[in-house]
Amino acid sequence: MGDVRDATEAAIKAADHLTDMDKGAIEALRSLADKIDAWDQIVDWANDDAAGAEGKRPTVPANDNVSIPTYLKFCESLGLTPAGRSKAAIEAKGKEVGGGTLHKLRRDHGKSA
Numbered sequence: 001m002g003d004v005r006d007a008t009e010a011a012i013k014a015a016d017h018l019t020d021m022d023k024g025a026i027e028a029l030r031s032l033a034d035k036i037d038a039w040d041q042i043v044d045w046a047n048d049d050a051a052g053a054e055g056k057r058p059t060v061p062a063n064d065n066v067s068i069p070t071y072l073k074f075c076e077s078l079g080l081t082p083a084g085r086s087k088a089a090i091e092a093k094g095k096e097v098g099g100g101t102l103h104k105l106r107r108d109h110g111k112s113a
Contacts, residue, residue: 002037004071005030011080017088018078025078032071039064 001009012018012026046061076084 005033
């Protein structure tokens, strides 16, 4: 495994809030981590192939400017970043007190929900 995959596995292991419902997103996150870790090797192989292709147009992969932002969005949605954990805590707090804003207004003014 690479650095990003190792860090991803450590974060998943430390996250006690993840459930079976998160398995698909976790596997997608792992796949992105592997792709990020392997990117430099993929480019090296492509450059080697291009160097050996005399007289042919070399095929070198374009810069990957999507995998890392996508990886970070997955991390946030799974509560594996500070922002993701803050959002999850706010949502959990809202559920503990009995619902949304309308419910709170009704409760505070003595009306039943």
